[in-house]
Structures are given as structure tokens and as C-alpha cells.
Amino acid sequence: MSDTIAAISTAVGEAGIGIVRMSGSDSINIGKDVFVGFDDKKIIEIQNKKLTYGHIIDEDGKKIDEVLIAFMEGPYTYTREDMVEIYCHGGIISVRKVLELLLRSGARLAERGEFTKIAFLNGRLDLSQAEAVIDIIRAKTDTSFQVSLDHLEGSLSKEVGDIRDILLSMVAEVEVSIDFPEEGVDELTYEGLQADAKTVESKIEALLATTNRGKILRDGIETVILGKPNVGKSSLLNAILRENRAIVTDIPGTTRDIIEEYVNIDGIPLKIIDTAGIRDTEDLVEKIGVDRAKASIEKADLIIGVFDVSREFTEEDKKILELLKNRKSIVLLNKIDLKTGQKDEFLKELEEIDHIIETSIIENIGIESLEEHIKSLFYEGDINMESDIVVTNVRHKLQLEKALKNIKSAIGDIQMNVPLDCIEIDLRNAWEDLGEISGDAIAEDILDKIFKDFCIGK
Structure with missing residues (x-):
């Protein structure tokens, strides 16, 4: 008999409804014990997959909350086990009291992702598909949601399965040739193996080609916004977000810590980071902010360097320019609306930079051009959601x-007519590597690590 697990499946906080689930x-027996119908009578016969109105009661018959409850008999449930979901009021106390009662009644608290893990194991x-569940929950744009939904519905699984089927046929062909050598292995056998191996190679390469977009x-x-104090970094953050998220003043050093926000640019989630102005300073707090700004550069996918062209190009500007070199970056020449600009001087210093945009952030000039540059740098061509499979998971990419x-x-061995038993090893290894994506072949410790990334209750 399997454990019966229970957890709160909705976010902590005040809401119209909170959900507590068991599997x-x-x-079902625990659910029947703690629930009475609207007429205060215990349920004898459950109605499968239908909501029933009533109350949750404790061991002394005291009403805990007014609820709707759904009894769901396996195997046609999320976990393929019997399940119960209780829809109570969404306050912190109400859902906690319901959960505590279920735990006292014989259920145990579910581990992170355990409902989905059980669904996988069953x-x-x-x-x-199980990993796609957490991707759906964490999706930040309609596009990323759709890709995750496609994975949940099995688009990636089917493609990987088709590739594994080719590999399995190749392994079977090789094993027959090894087990029955009297049949002979002629040149056509090697040619056939090479053709199939090339097909597998091209299919895997096609999936890997989507991983940058997938990430x-x-x-x-x-994306890190970098520049001296008062060049317009915080104004840029506010302009991209279309809200006043960062404090903007004429006082240098206003931003002293990292500010992170997400913004959606035509389906691309941009994690934008406003940093402290880069300069030499004796202020301890500001110095920590500058150090954090420099550290954020190392893990950035994109750096937006902001320069104030209303002032002369300085040594501090030069140091910032050095931080941009050999990195994916866009330079904004800001404050072009000011008559006293030094634009030509900056352009001369920025000859090695490919992407330069003239802006007046305060006048909203150049913001659309910046967004188009970001899309062109990272998102070459549109994803056709009806046909393209996009690999978004780092673990899948590694496999x-x-x-x-x-x-x-294997292709190299086939071309050199290496003995078939050597070729079989590479083919079988490739088959097993792909099997770890779908979970057909995966170690228990890796499985535990995957589901620990989930929230409790999912």
C-alpha cells in the first residue's frame, strides 16, 4: 500500500480559494472522514469527479471551514492514484487547518514535486513532460508558456522517441549481424548504417540548434545596464518597464544596489538589472554596489552600456568601455537632445563596438530601436509554434x-569499417543518452534532484 500524501497546492497568502490535495x-477514506455534506451528514457513496458542497470537520465534530470537495478515483487522475482535492477559503489559517487535519488523519506531508513524481513513476x-509542468508554472511570457505546454503534451518526447526508434533499429541490425555472422556483412550494410546514423545526427543537431532560443x-x-552615475541607467530601466521602478535624481550614486525586473519584449523575457554607477568612490555602501555591478557582468547574457554624450569622454568612460569589449553588448549614446553634445568624440572612441544607438531616454527617443536590437541579437527568426520544437531545459541539452x-x-567507426561490436557500443550509448530525457533510463539521484526544484503541492 502506497503512502497517502497531502499538501497545499495554492500559493501562500490571501486569495478567494485555497486548494489542499491528497493522493x-x-x-478517499480520509476525505470521507473529515467531510460532512451541507445537511451535516457523512458521505457514504462518493460521486467520482464531482464537486460536493459541505464542511470540513475535526475529530470533535467542530467545523473548520466551508468547502467544496472532489473525490477522484484512480487511475484516471493526475497521479493515477485515488485523489481528493479540497477547495476552501484562501486565507493562510483556513488552508493550514485543513492540511493539519489531513496529516493527523493519516496522510503525510508531500515532498517537493511529489505529486508529479508519482505521476511520472506511474x-x-x-x-x-513532468519537467514541463514546472516550466509552465514559471513561464514569463505567452511564448514560453506555449513552448512548455507543447512539451507537456509530448512534442519533445515524440521527437526524441522517434530518434531512439531509429537507433534501436540500428542496434538490432548490428546485433543480428554479430549473432549470425554466417549471413555476412557486406558494404551495403555499412552504407545503410551510415545513412541512418547521419539521419540521427541531423535530427539531434536540429534540436540542439534551438537551445539558445530555448534558454x-x-x-x-x-541584461545588465552599465555606466557612470547619472548617465540615465535608472531612467532606461523605467523606460523599458513603462513604470517608475527606479529612483531617478540628479544626485550621483542614487542607485547603490542591484535592481532586478522582468519585462516581456515580443515574447522574449528580459531579466533587466540596473546597477550602481561605475566610478571610484570612498562611500562604503556605494562601493559595495559598484563591486556588485562589476560581478553581475560575468554572468550577463547582454550588457547595455549607457554613455552621456552631453559631457566629455573621460577615463571612467574608457574603463566602462573596456568592460564591454569581447562581450555581447549594445551601447547607448544618451542625452543626444542636449545641444552641448560630444557625440563625435564618443563615436571615435567606440569604433570597435558594433551596436550603437543614439538615445534621449528622457524624451523616449531610441527605446524602440533598442528593443529591436535585442530581438535581432538573440532571436533570429520567429519560432513557428505549430511545427518547431524548442529545447528549453539545460539537462535535455546536455543529454x-x-x-x-x-x-x-559511431559514424567515424562506420566510415572506417570498424568491427560491428565497437559500433554497437556507441549506438547503444546514444540511445541511452536520449532515454534520460524521457526518463526511460535515469538514475534515482538525478530524479530526486529534478523534482526538488518543484514547489510542494505540485
Whole structure:
């Protein structure tokens, strides 16, 4: 008999409704014990997958909350086990009291992601579909949501499964040739193997080609705004967000810490980071902010360097320019609306920079051009949501890279007419590498790590 697990499935805080769910062999019995109908009578026969109105009562018969309850008999449930979901008032106290009662009645508190893990273990979802659940929850744009939904519905699983089927056929062909050598292995066999291996190689490479876009859709473009104090960094953040998120003043050093916000640019989530102005300072707090700004550069996908062209190009500007070199960056020449500009001087210093935009952030000049530059840098071509499969998960990318390495090794061996038993090893390794994406072959410790990224109650 499996454990019966319970957890709160809605976010902590005040809401119209809070959901507490159970899954396991004893969940329906526990649900019947703690619930009475609107007429204060216990339920004898449940109505499968129908909402019933009533109250949750404790061991002494005291009413805890007015609820709707749904009893769901397996295997046609999320986990393929019996499940109960209780829809109570969404306050912190009400959902906690309901959960505590379920735990006292025989359920145990679910671990992170345990409902989805059970769904995977019971064959309700494969591993890539299970991982898509958390991606749906964390999606920051309509596009990333749609990609995750496609994965949940099995688009990636099917493509990977098709590739594994080709590899399995190749392994079977090789094993037959090894087990029945009297049949002979002629040149056509090697040619056939090479053709199939090339097909596998091209399919894996096509999936890997989407991983850069996939990372952007899932995690966003980590974008650092860099520049001296008072060049317009915080004004730029506010302009992109279309709200006054950062404090803007004429006093240098106003921004002393990292400010992070997400913004959606035509389906691309941009994680934009406003940093302290880069300058030498004796102010301890500001110095910490400057150090953090420099540290954020190391993990940034994109740096937006902001320069004030109403002033002369200085040594501090030069130091900031050095930080931009050999990195994916866009330079904004800001405050072009001011008559006393030094634009030509800056352009001379910025000859090695490819992407330069003239802006007046306060006048909203150049912001649209900046957004178009960001899209062109990171999002070449539109994703056709009806046909394209986009790999968004880093673990999937690593497994595809391992499989590609093995299939390339197999192709090299085939071209050199290496004995078939050596070729079989590479083919089988590639097949197993891809199997870790769907969960057909995966270690328990990796499985635990994946589901620990989930929230409790999912």
C-alpha cells in the first residue's frame, strides 16, 4: 500500500480559494472522514469527479471551514492514484487547518514535486513532460508558456522517441549481424548504417540548434545596464518597464544596489538589472554596489552600456568601455537632445563596438530601436509554434550533446569499417543518452534532484 500524501497546492497568502490535495490509497477514506455534506451528514457513496458542497470537520465534530470537495478515483487522475482535492477559503489559517487535519488523519506531508513524481513513476507522464509542468508554472511570457505546454503534451518526447526508434533499429541490425555472422556483412550494410546514423545526427543537431532560443524563453536574457552615475541607467530601466521602478535624481550614486525586473519584449523575457554607477568612490555602501555591478557582468547574457554624450569622454568612460569589449553588448549614446553634445568624440572612441544607438531616454527617443536590437541579437527568426520544437531545459541539452558525441563516434567507426561490436557500443550509448530525457533510463539521484526544484503541492 502506497503512502497517502497531502499538501497545499495554492500559493501562500490571501486569495478567494485555497486548494489542499491528497493522493494515495487512503486519500478517499480520509476525505470521507473529515467531510460532512451541507445537511451535516457523512458521505457514504462518493460521486467520482464531482464537486460536493459541505464542511470540513475535526475529530470533535467542530467545523473548520466551508468547502467544496472532489473525490477522484484512480487511475484516471493526475497521479493515477485515488485523489481528493479540497477547495476552501484562501486565507493562510483556513488552508493550514485543513492540511493539519489531513496529516493527523493519516496522510503525510508531500515532498517537493511529489505529486508529479508519482505521476511520472506511474506512467502518467514521461520525465520531459513532468519537467514541463514546472516550466509552465514559471513561464514569463505567452511564448514560453506555449513552448512548455507543447512539451507537456509530448512534442519533445515524440521527437526524441522517434530518434531512439531509429537507433534501436540500428542496434538490432548490428546485433543480428554479430549473432549470425554466417549471413555476412557486406558494404551495403555499412552504407545503410551510415545513412541512418547521419539521419540521427541531423535530427539531434536540429534540436540542439534551438537551445539558445530555448534558454531565452525559459530563463530570460540576463541584461545588465552599465555606466557612470547619472548617465540615465535608472531612467532606461523605467523606460523599458513603462513604470517608475527606479529612483531617478540628479544626485550621483542614487542607485547603490542591484535592481532586478522582468519585462516581456515580443515574447522574449528580459531579466533587466540596473546597477550602481561605475566610478571610484570612498562611500562604503556605494562601493559595495559598484563591486556588485562589476560581478553581475560575468554572468550577463547582454550588457547595455549607457554613455552621456552631453559631457566629455573621460577615463571612467574608457574603463566602462573596456568592460564591454569581447562581450555581447549594445551601447547607448544618451542625452543626444542636449545641444552641448560630444557625440563625435564618443563615436571615435567606440569604433570597435558594433551596436550603437543614439538615445534621449528622457524624451523616449531610441527605446524602440533598442528593443529591436535585442530581438535581432538573440532571436533570429520567429519560432513557428505549430511545427518547431524548442529545447528549453539545460539537462535535455546536455543529454543531446552526449548523444551527438556518441553518434558522431559511431559514424567515424562506420566510415572506417570498424568491427560491428565497437559500433554497437556507441549506438547503444546514444540511445541511452536520449532515454534520460524521457526518463526511460535515469538514475534515482538525478530524479530526486529534478523534482526538488518543484514547489510542494505540485
